Amino acid sequence: MLYGVAFQKLLLRVMAPKPKSPRLLAGIKWESIAKKPRMMATDASMANAFSSYAEYLNNLNDKRERVVKASRDITMNSKKVIFQVHRISKHNKDEVLEQAEKDLQAVRDRHVSRLVKELNGTDFWKLRRAYSPGVQEYVEAATFYQFCRTGTLLNLDEINATLAPFSDPCIEPLQINILDYLLGLADLTGELMRLAIGRISDGELEFAERICGFVRDIHRGLTILAPDMDDSYDMKTKMDTILQSVMKIENAIFSVHVRGSEYTPLLGSTDPDYSLLGVSDIDL
The missing domain is CATH 1.20.58.190 (Translin; domain 1)
Structure with a gap:
């Protein structure tokens, strides 16, 4: 009986799986086993990030x-x-x-x-x-x-x-924003120039003079601001147009004051030979 029990214990020990040697355990690349699920999670998150960004760009x-x-x-x-x-x-x-x-x-x-x-x-x-x-x-x-x-x-x-x-x-x-406002203000001066020329043609010289002073004030203010607007090429190109508008209004008013009312009806003329003190390109 004792022999049989001892034999059974021995048999179980022999049949039991043998533990792997430390050398074999040391040869296993545990880092690769540990990293595998982490890399899969990273790939999934990157895919979701790209998908979300692509959707954002499409919506934009x-x-x-x-x-x-x-x-x-x-x-x-x-x-x-x-x-x-x-x-x-x-x-x-x-x-x-x-x-x-x-x-x-x-x-x-x-x-x-x-x-x-x-x-x-x-x-x-x-x-x-x-x-x-x-x-x-x-x-x-x-x-x-x-x-x-x-x-x-x-x-x-x-x-x-x-x-x-x-x-x-x-x-x-x-x-x-302030930049779009100033650019719109620069375009306003062209419309005011056209309005002033039209008002002089109708004999409203006082109104035209008020417009001229208003456009001068805008040009003076933008002249101070324009050098600080380095990122706006549009404003720098529009400054020349604003100055031309001021000069056209001033020349028209000057001609009426110097030469009298004989020039007033001619300001709205479409005759290409007509010039106002050398300014023949008045935009109407």
């Missing part, structure tokens, strides 16, 4: 297309406001400005609101190139209307205040 491209469309609509309809204001004269001022105000409000309600809602809650500075032309044209139209109605300049805070009703108060609202 779609948003950019919608923003460009809204910007074009703002540009087109803002130009209509500018054309409406150019119809102003001493006989129809109230009627023209009333219609221009309605048209400007329609631009805000139908088109600017789309742009604001599209950009709310996003990094709208990334899409500035897509909507900047429309914003500049809107600034030009709004400031042009404001000057003809009150003789004052619509500042940036006042323009941004008109966008507030379209913004979600819980999300960072779209704000027109």
Whole structure:
């Protein structure tokens, strides 16, 4: 009996799996075994990251297309406001400005609101190139209307205040930046030059002189700011255009004062041989 028990214990010891030697255990690449699941997890996370970024880019491209469309609509309809204001004269001022105000409000309600809602809650500075032309044209139209109605300049805070009703108060609202405002202001001077020449043709010399002083003030202010706007090549090129606008208004007013009313009806002439003190390229 004792022999049988001892034999069974021996048999179990022999049949039991032998532990591997330390040398064999040392030869196993435990690092490869440990890293395998970690590498799989890393690959999965990288795939998810790339997938998420690709989806973000697709959404951003779609948003950019919608923003460009809204910007074009703002540009087109803002130009209509500018054309409406150019119809102003001493006989129809109230009627023209009333219609221009309605048209400007329609631009805000139908088109600017789309742009604001599209950009709310996003990094709208990334899409500035897509909507900047429309914003500049809107600034030009709004400031042009404001000057003809009150003789004052619509500042940036006042323009941004008109966008507030379209913004979600819980999300960072779209704000027109200072660069787009100044670029729109630079374009305003060209419209004011055309308006001044037209008013002189209608005998409204006093109004033209007021416009001339206003354009001079804009040019003086932008001359101070332009050197600090190193990233804006557009502003540097527009400064020459602003100076030309000032000179055209001054030359037209000077000619009327020096040569009398005989030049007044000729300011609106389309005769290519007509020149005003050497300035034959007045844009009408």
